[in-house]
Amino acid sequence: MTEQHRGQCMCGALQFAFNGQPKFVSECVCHSCRVAHGASVVAWVGVIDAHFELLAGASKLVWYRSSEASERGFCRDCGTRLFFRSSQWPGETHMALACVTEPHDLVCKTIAFKEEKPDWSMVHF
């Protein structure tokens, strides 16, 4: 795979790369993302699995089933949540944009699950 972008968790144990045209680059304000990441909003970049590669840390990667359809991948050592996979979007890996090494040219174009934005958030769309 010719890698175009790289990323990693906070401690660096987990490292990944991806290439090709992303399926989407979007922020999400759904309840599950917010609670899982402890954040008001989470930015994601999604690619087809063939364009994703885990470069290091397979033994540190833990998948938590966050719903019947979905699972979220995090680092066993530092707790950083990096990945999302769901049968709702089969064959795709979604990566937390905050974990992609900068500089890069990926920019969020949409906000998903706007109806779940909490009243306390200052996020505007």
Ligand SMILES: [Zn+2]
């Ligand atoms: Zn880590």
Ligand SMILES: [Zn+2]
């Ligand atoms: Zn979400």
